[in-house]
Amino acid sequence: MQRALSSTLPPALLSRWRQPVLTAWQVGLLIAGWWLADQASSALQLPFSGGVTGMVLLVGLLLAGWVRPSSVELGANWLLANMLLFFIPLVVSVVQFTDLLKQQGLTLFLDIGIGFACVMLATALTVEWVCRLERQLRLNKLRRQRARRKARA
8 A cells, every 4th residue: 555655645745644644553553552451451350450451561562572663653752742631631620629639638649749759760660671671682683793794704
């Protein structure tokens, strides 16, 4: 299909529509993966959410090489860039429940703060671990390439 489209459209137009379409496709794949992982978590009665199950599964697929990072990169970057939009319902809820906040606000904010800190810490550690692993894999690949070049020479 891509060849047929690329032969009928000018290159500038092709590159203009290609990235948004790929981004939408990848976001759709990530959402479908989350939904499947959520269904699996519910069916298996796992003690954690489908989002966690999906993330662990996706990291496993990426590390195993079954999924290339480029196949989810645009969608993941778009979701991260627009993450604030996902918190709008939370802000609306806070405005609606001001009485609850007056009564138990300190406890709620402390719980939210601790939860937020834990999520940020876990995310930061995971990203750091994956970046180090990726750097190590690249370094090993370069070492193998250099060893092959030396063996040929």
